Amino acid sequence: MNQRIRVATKNRAKKKSPAIVQTAWNLKSLYKNDDDPRMDGQRTAIERASYAFINTWENRSDYLEDPAVLRQALDQYEAWKRFYGSDGDEGYYFWLRTQQDQNDPRLKARFNKIEEFSKKIENNIQFFYLRLARINPQLQRRFLAYDGLAKYRHYLERIFAEARYHLSEAEEKILNLKATTSYANWTKMTSGFLSKEVRPVINENGIEHFKPFAEIIGLMNSKNKRVRDSAAWAFNDILRKNVEVAEAELNSVLAHKKIDDELRCAPRPDTLRHLADDIDSEVVDALIGAVAERFNIPSRFYALKAKLLGVKRLAYHDRNAEYGVVAKRYTYEKAVSLVYSVMNNLDRQFGAIFEEFIKNGQIDAHPRKGKDSGAFCIHHLIIQPTFILLNHAGKLHDVLTLAHEVGHGINNELIRSRQHALDFGTPTSTAEVASTFMEDFVLEEILRGSDDELRLAIMMQKLNDDVSSIFRQVACYRFEQELHAEFRAEGYLSKEDIGRLFRKHMAAYMGSAVVQSPGSENWWVYWNHIRYFFYVYSYASGLLISKSLQNSVKQDPAFIHNVKEFLSAGLSDSPKNIFMKLGVNIASRRFWDEGLDEVEKQLSETEILAKKLGKLTISRTGSKEV
Numbered sequence: 001m002n003q004r005i006r007v008a009t010k011n012r013a014k015k016k017s018p019a020i021v022q023t024a025w026n027l028k029s030l031y032k033n034d035d036d037p038r039m040d041g042q043r044t045a046i047e048r049a050s051y052a053f054i055n056t057w058e059n060r061s062d063y064l065e066d067p068a069v070l071r072q073a074l075d076q077y078e079a080w081k082r083f084y085g086s087d088g089d090e091g092y093y094f095w096l097r098t099q100q101d102q103n104d105p106r107l108k109a110r111f112n113k114i115e116e117f118s119k120k121i122e123n124n125i126q127f128f129y130l131r132l133a134r135i136n137p138q139l140q141r142r143f144l145a146y147d148g149l150a151k152y153r154h155y156l157e158r159i160f161a162e163a164r165y166h167l168s169e170a171e172e173k174i175l176n177l178k179a180t181t182s183y184a185n186w187t188k189m190t191s192g193f194l195s196k197e198v199r200p201v202i203n204e205n206g207i208e209h210f211k212p213f214a215e216i217i218g219l220m221n222s223k224n225k226r227v228r229d230s231a232a233w234a235f236n237d238i239l240r241k242n243v244e245v246a247e248a249e250l251n252s253v254l255a256h257k258k259i260d261d262e263l264r265c266a267p268r269p270d271t272l273r274h275l276a277d278d279i280d281s282e283v284v285d286a287l288i289g290a291v292a293e294r295f296n297i298p299s300r301f302y303a304l305k306a307k308l309l310g311v312k313r314l315a316y317h318d319r320n321a322e323y324g325v326v327a328k329r330y331t332y333e334k335a336v337s338l339v340y341s342v343m344n345n346l347d348r349q350f351g352a353i354f355e356e357f358i359k360n361g362q363i364d365a366h367p368r369k370g371k372d373s374g375a376f377c378i379h380h381l382i383i384q385p386t387f388i389l390l391n392h393a394g395k396l397h398d399v400l401t402l403a404h405e406v407g408h409g410i411n412n413e414l415i416r417s418r419q420h421a422l423d424f425g426t427p428t429s430t431a432e433v434a435s436t437f438m439e440d441f442v443l444e445e446i447l448r449g450s451d452d453e454l455r456l457a458i459m460m461q462k463l464n465d466d467v468s469s470i471f472r473q474v475a476c477y478r479f480e481q482e483l484h485a486e487f488r489a490e491g492y493l494s495k496e497d498i499g500r501l502f503r504k505h506m507a508a509y510m511g512s513a514v515v516q517s518p519g520s521e522n523w524w525v526y527w528n529h530i531r532y533f534f535y536v537y538s539y540a541s542g543l544l545i546s547k548s549l550q551n552s553v554k555q556d557p558a559f560i561h562n563v564k565e566f567l568s569a570g571l572s573d574s575p576k577n578i579f580m581k582l583g584v585n586i587a588s589r590r591f592w593d594e595g596l597d598e599v600e601k602q603l604s605e606t607e608i609l610a611k612k613l614g615k616l617t618i619s620r621t622g623s624k625e626v
């Protein structure tokens with residue numbers, strides 16, 4: 001890996017940005033085509049490797065007692081995960097192929113076949129970590145202290161920590177089976193009812209059309225005030241119609257969660273979420289506390305937006321209305337060259353990794369019929385290449401998406417170079433750090449080359465996104481906390497009770513520039529995330545860690561070394577400990593404040609820019625863009 005990067009870095013001196021040879025995936029590093037004869041041989045190899053492991057360990061218990069034997073078992077397990085897994089190259093290959101062409105039933109069939117093959121192996125091999133989880137606490141401590149197991153310490157810690165809240169095998173089975181009727185069917189019912197609703201909505205030409213619920217949500221962000229208002233009326237009408245059902249549903253879901261937590265003896269409603277995400281509760285508490293103390297930032301932002309849109313206060317559904325026009329276009333070549341130069345300036349290894357992605361055909365860039373929409377970055381086995389899917393259409397947003405996905409890709413390569421197969425990955429709490437880090441630096445470069453009007457429009461869009469990811473999600477987290485606490489205290493919550501709590505937390509971060517318009521008290525009805533329990537903090541944690549790191553790099557470019565250390569750590573330790581080794585305490589509010597300072601700085605710059613352009617004077621409010 002180092003060798004390859006050194007060569008690539010040398011090449012860099014000769015050319016400004018990588019030559020784009022191919023803009024579709026080159027999957028030849030996996031197979032030469034869909035009927036590559038190597039597939040059969042590889043399946044046999046996967047089976048042989050899997051059952052060699054299973055047959056060696058399934059009937060033994062010494063690895064559960066002797067740490068030296070466990071080390072041997074883990075080495076073999078790691079090698080299996082590294083070279084084979086349960087589906088090898090074939091599973092990865094056909095998954096990628098189905099993303100390239102979603103309408104080809106032959107590809108789907110091939111993927112289903114390998115998935116079936118893989119499930120059998122997964123079922124047969126899972127005894128290994130399920131039994132590890134059942135090692136008694138005293139032995140667990142001995143294993144964790146044993147030098148020979150240092151390599152796998154955090155892998156074991158993760159398994160042991162979750163095991164603390166496991167029940168007996170039989171009880172777990174019952175809980176699993178009952179979850180469908182006491183949880184999943186309820187949430188599916190509400191979202192199913194909502195998705196069936198249609199209402200008449202005015203389009204851009206002023207004509208009324210019947211639109212389904214999913215489309216109505218999107219129309220509330222239209223630049224056209226009449227369209228927005230009409231969509232909001234329809235949206236609120238649908239929620240009002242379904243709020244009774246949602247009240248019954250949410251009460252069941254809250255009861256389900258309460259029962260689970262009591263049976264598992266979880267001390268707090270959010271404990272199991274934190275455990276699953278490998279983040280300490282004290283870190284999340286510091287994050288939530290720090291963000292809530294800075295709710296003046298989103299309030300100031302909405303006040304600025306109201307002024308720019310020429311209104312006294314924004315209606316609840318107008319919060320996300322776009323301000324200004326961002327019409328600049330970017331070809332894919334231009335986007336690559338821009339993103340490359342930013343990454344290369346930050347760190348030459350970043351540039352070199354991106355260059356390899358381009359050279360090896362690891363990025364599928366353009367929209368095509370049948371191709372998956374949106375964008376993603378995917379990895380599978382540690383020895384297989386990363387692949388990135390884009391649908392580049394030439395907008396500013398597409399340039400940022402490229403930066404975002406390549407950020408994920410760089411993160412993968414850094415982890416790959418330093419960690420073993422059992423620590424290859426990122427915890428949910430920090431999964432979006434690398435991506436948003438790159439995105440923000442690229443945005444800054446774009447802003448440098450923009451005139452003031454464009455700059456203002458871009459900054460407003462960016463702040464809108466950041467406010468939603470950080471402050472709105474933290475407000476939602478606090479709503480969830482109070483929702484579970486009140487339910488547990490009262491036994492049942494009416495739709496009015498839920499609406500009152502919801503409105504209180506939304507008003508807290510939006511401030512007085514946003515009206516809590518009639519109907520907005522029901523918006524919890526469609527907010528799916530609250531049904532996943534305390535997941536939303538991760539939007540804020542990823543982005544704020546990223547902002548805090550950006551802040552440090554801006555003050556001292558050499559800090560990029562620490563950023564790389566963090567991005568290389570994968571699952572080898574908890575985010576708190578990884579940062580501790582870099583001398584940073586993320587359980588302190590100070591850390592989160594640094595990220596928040598970065599957002600506030602951008603807001604202040606935007607306010608000054610708006611003033612400079614004369615957008616905030618009373619005479620201008622007549623020519624509003626609402």
Ligand SMILES: [Zn+2]
Nearest residue numbers: 404408432435
């Ligand atoms: Zn992402």
